[in-house]
Amino acid sequence: MHLPWKHIWLTLAAFALIWLALVAVGAYPPEAFREMIIRSVGKPAAWRETLFQMTPLLATGLAVFVALRAGLFNIGAEGQLMVGSLASVAVALAIPSAFGMILAIVAGIVAGALWALPAGLIKAYRGGHEVISTIMLNSIGMALAGWLLAGPMRNKLQESTTTAAIDEAAYIPHVVDQMPFRMNLSLIIVTLITVGFAYWLKRSVKGYELSLVGKNPIAAKFSGAALKKVTVWSMTASGALAGLGGALMVLGDEHRVYMGFSGGYGFDGLGVAMLAGGSPIAVVPSAFLFAVISQGSDSLAQIQIPKGLNGVLLGLIIIVFAAYRAKKETHHD
Amino acid sequence: MDDGGDVRSLRTESDGVAAHLDGITKVFGKLTALDQVSFTANRGRIQALVGENGAGKTTLMRVLYGALKPEQGAISLHGNEVQLDSAADGISHHIGMVSQHYAIIPELTCLQNLMLGAEPEAWIKQAECISRADELATKMGFSFDWTAKAETLSPSGAQKLEILKLLWRDAEIMILDEPTAMLSPADSDALFGSLRQLADQGAAIIVVTHRLPEVLDYCDHVTVLRGGKLMADKPVSETNAEELAELIIGHGVDAPVLDEFEPGEILLKVASLTVKGERGDEAVQGADLTLRSGEVVGLAGVDGSGQRELFQAILGLLNPVSGSILLCGADAERVSPSKRIEQGLRLIAEDRHAEGVVDDWSLEANASLGLQRLEPLRSGPWIDRKERADFAQQSTDLFAAKHQGIDKPMSSLSGGNQQRFVAARALLLRPKVILAFQPTRGLDIDGAAQVFSQLRKTCRDENAAALVVSFDLDELIEHTDRIVAMSGGRIQSPPPGEEKSRKIIGELMVEAG
Structure with missing residues (x-):
């Protein structure tokens, strides 16, 4: 057996770059690594925060993955998540009960789906590129959120632009609640959806056609797949998943919506999906890795390392994995 | 036409040779695309080059303008033997070609298309360029809105623009590949009118075509290729449709008797x-x-x-x-x-890679391509994986397509074996x-x-x-x-x-x- 030298070099090179990045911001790399690990998965409270972050990352990662599988770039998960969370909080505030919680989840899904639908329609029937339309929908969604949070939905009792907090009756229940560790049902919900989607994609005829459209749209057309329908539906489903992410954040964790609520999770979803490559199940570990690095580098701020470092780390990881896969694909020929 | 024919042939005699290809042989792998073909284009003449698909017409023209180097044979232009190493060499020797699919970029203006790759200077003086463009257009009896996007052009407008592109580049030997393929009969008439005018001004025009009426009505001289060999080279006035059709198609063996059947x-x-x-x-x-x-x-x-x-x-x-x-x-x-x-309804697609397979999917996944909604490959909303694997096996077995397992990607098969697979797939369900x-x-x-x-x-x-x-x-x-x-x-x-x-x-x- 010969050693995969290219991969070894790639890994070493990535480590060297991360090392340099850490040195450049004035950290002592071994200490920084140790801190990151301890503060993301080293103790129960750290786990709690990491898994909180993982929920929306998994939802948006899967959202982007679904669209990508059909050959579409959904850059709009950020806006879809935001709009979903607003719809969800509105319902939960109006109906403060467990039933209200279920409705609020549905509201988040529907709002996210509706926010992606125009991009699907424009792509399918007018040929407008989904990257452009989803970016534009992001801006509209953010402007809408700004207005709602500053006006109609604002909690007048507070200084900041935030909605009122939802009633405890509408919280998503915890499955484990032994502080400092606790975890609610939402991560399990999204994980089950991911597994279900993976099965559907591999085993169902519609899943086959979805992949076919993404792989070779011309062959899909000649094979009787309804290209336009698949485009519209996959974009809509993608938005629905991002909207679900927003709803779960509201109902499980944040219990309110405020300015900047979406926090870049929608854009991180792009990275999560890219890192997962071709496998839907891989979105789960990919989202976990993103959560670890994000949580870990958030904590590094406490030892005077700039928070922006997580972007550098994640970027490097994505590039290295892409290079691995490029190697694999050239081996086929 | 008869009188005109005589006048044309007289003029043809007196005009000089613009390009001469002598004993050209071009080989691609095992295939001899051109076998000792000689060809002459004269100034003032419209020359037709005819033959079936694969007869070697396009290859010969690509040799003429330098895009292909022949294994044997010599090229002389305007009386001097030359060495053409690239299409750019061809252009510098005033050879231009309009291919069957126009190279017009719809997003650019007509003027930008006209000049593309042959801009006069680094800084374009639009007004000067437009006036030169208008001059060329007027000479041909065309008129263009030079600042309009090329996407507004009709097929015949695009063809005219292609001809002006040749003039802009001072082409004296003009090759047109299937120039009337996209044109209506009236536009075709007008096109040949323009070509005649160019010939009268001293250009050597070569028209690659498979339409015999065009050859007989508008061309002076015809060269017939078949299977890479020169079949005929003669003035149009000395031939007729029946003779040309036979030269192009050739004499084949008679049809073998197939098994009898009663159409239903x-x-x-x-x-x-x-x-x-x-x-x-x-x-x-x-x-x-x-x-x-x-x-x-x-x-x-x-x-x-x-x-x-x-x-x-x-x-x-x-x-x-x-x-x-x-x-x-x-x-x-x-x-x-x-x-x-x-x-x-079943299809064996023309372009296998684009329309008929997904290269990096397994043979198994490719087996149901197009048939994915048919039972037994489908069972309810689900794929029946056992049936699909069996079907993939049958699809490889029918024409004995060589493979290394149905779980291997389509791209692991040779082109011929992929074709066997997709042909079988269309016949089996x-x-x-x-x-x-x-x-x-x-x-x-x-x-x-x-x-x-x-x-x-x-x-x-x-x-x-x-x-x-x-x-x-x-x-x-x-x-x-x-x-x-x-x-x-x-x-x-x-x-x-x-x-x-x-x-x-x-x-x-x-x-x-």
Whole structure:
């Protein structure tokens, strides 16, 4: 057996770059690594925060993955998540009960789906590129959120632009609640959806056609797949998943919506999906890795390392994995 | 025309040789594309270069303008022997070519297209350029809005712009590949008028075409290639349509006798079908066609005669402008492609890579491509993986496609084996109407014979019917029950008793009839 030298070099090179990045911001790399690990998965409270972050990352990662599988770039998960969370909080505030919680989840899904639908329609029937339309929908969604949070939905009792907090009756229940560790049902919900989607994609005829459209749209057309329908539906489903992410954040964790609520999770979803490559199940570990690095580098701020470092780390990881896969694909020929 | 012909030939004698190719041989791998071909283009003359697909016309022209280097032979331009190493060399020797698919970029203005790659200076003085462009256009009797986007041009406008591009580059030897393919008859007349004018001004014009009426009506001299060999080189006034058709198609062996059968019910009926092509031209014009169960029908014709659009209309991918399609006895209007597949429509696609397979999917996943909604490959909303694996196995076994396991990607198969696989796939699951576009592409003679014999067997045994497009008339004569010819979007059937007459079908293919 010969050693995969290219991969070894790639890994070493990535480590060297991360090392340099850490040195450049004035950290002592071994200490920084140790801190990151301890503060993301080293103790129960750290786990709690990491898994909180993982929920929306998994939802948006899967959202982007679904669209990508059909050959579409959904850059709009950020806006879809935001709009979903607003719809969800509105319902939960109006109906403060467990039933209200279920409705609020549905509201988040529907709002996210509706926010992606125009991009699907424009792509399918007018040929407008989904990257452009989803970016534009992001801006509209953010402007809408700004207005709602500053006006109609604002909690007048507070200084900041935030909605009122939802009633405890509408919280998503915890499955484990032994502080400092606790975890609610939402991560399990999204994980089950991911597994279900993976099965559907591999085993169902519609899943086959979805992949076919993404792989070779011309062959899909000649094979009787309804290209336009698949485009519209996959974009809509993608938005629905991002909207679900927003709803779960509201109902499980944040219990309110405020300015900047979406926090870049929608854009991180792009990275999560890219890192997962071709496998839907891989979105789960990919989202976990993103959560670890994000949580870990958030904590590094406490030892005077700039928070922006997580972007550098994640970027490097994505590039290295892409290079691995490029190697694999050239081996086929 | 007669008087004109005489005048032309007189002038031809007196004008000089612009380009001369002497004993050109060009080999691609095992294929000899050109075998000792000589060719002369004279100033003041419109020269036709004719032949079937694959006869070597385009290869010869690419040698002339420097894009291909021949293994043997010499090129001389304006009396001097030259060495052409690239198309750029050709341009510097004032050779220009307009290819069949225009190189007009729709997003640029007409002026930008005109100058593209031949801009006068680094800083473009628009007004000066427009005035020179207008000068050229006026000389040809054209008029252009130079600042308008090229996407606004009609096919004939685009063709005119291509000609002006040659003039802008001071081309003196102009090669036009199938220049009338996209044009209406009136526009074609006008085009040849312009070409005549250019010839009168001293240009050497070479028109690559398969349309004999054009050759006879507008050209001075004709060169015929067949299978890479020079068949004839003579003034148009000394030949006629019948002779040219025979030179182009050649004498083939007579059709072998195929197994007898009784044609049954009508499975596909295309009536007065008109379909618009990509460029908005009527690619299929009032076509009629009937397929009965049991029969394999050949659709002869040169590439681009409307076969592609006919297939897409039958598949439900292009909406007809008018006319009707009856599939298995039911009107197919507004029936979705997937419904048509359910009714038994099958396709062996023209472009396997683009239309028929996903290269990095396994053979197993590729086996159900296009058939994914049919039972037993589907069971409820789910894929039946066992059935699909069996089906993939059958698809590789039918024509003994060599493979390393059905879980390996399609790209692990050679081109010929991929073709065996996709051909088998179309025959194995309850076919009723099989559309086959060059089903034997990339196969050797034995492989091709196997595919055709299985195709006939399937049609006879399962009461299906097949329509086979091939650019090789001999193949159709040998393997199909009867042949119809497609030319310029129209389908013509030979008279009864002559269904497989090489001569008559050849004439229909090149519109000599």
